[in-house]
Amino acid sequence: MLCAKCQRKEATIHLTTVVDGTEEETIHLCKECTPPMGFDLDKLDPKQIEALSVIGKKCEFCGGNAFSGEIRAGGSALYWCFDCGMEFASIFQQLLVAERPDLLQRSKEQSSFLAFCSDTTLRAWTASASERATQKLKDRRREDGRDKGS
Numbered sequence: 001m002l003c004a005k006c007q008r009k010e011a012t013i014h015l016t017t018v019v020d021g022t023e024e025e026t027i028h029l030c031k032e033c034t035p036p037m038g039f040d041l042d043k044l045d046p047k048q049i050e051a052l053s054v055i056g057k058k059c060e061f062c063g064g065n066a067f068s069g070e071i072r073a074g075g076s077a078l079y080w081c082f083d084c085g086m087e088f089a090s091i092f093q094q095l096l097v098a099e100r101p102d103l104l105q106r107s108k109e110q111s112s113f114l115a116f117c118s119d120t121t122l123r124a125w126t127a128s129a130s131e132r133a134t135q136k137l138k139d140r141r142r143e144d145g146r147d148k149g150s
Helices: 046-052 082-099 101-109 113-117 120-143
Strands: 013-019 022-029 068-071 077-080
Touching (some): 077 082, 082 101, 082 120
Antiparallel strands (some): 068 077
């Protein structure tokens, strides 16, 4: 199978979008056309693969069992429980609406979710906004006495 982007090389990376447990889209890419993911797929060792799992991980905010998380630039990870994840997503969405309404419009116009997510402008803003949303949630939890240190 050829790479969906360059149409020249063999596709060795297969990225699938899953929404509510249903496979929505799979895009097949060669290594050179695969967008950066914060880690090098070829160099992942078993310990790094384990870091991608939420099994045994604790929520960064409340200390509860992790439900989900994200790998950040440089390979660090952030994990959250369901409730903290919902609050984090709400803060992130508020930042998006306030700072980058243009990205909301572009997301409606893109035919491919994966193509939209590989946009370098979006990736740069998302990384910054994620850090700020994390700090806002930590501050909010500390101010109202919900942080894991209380």
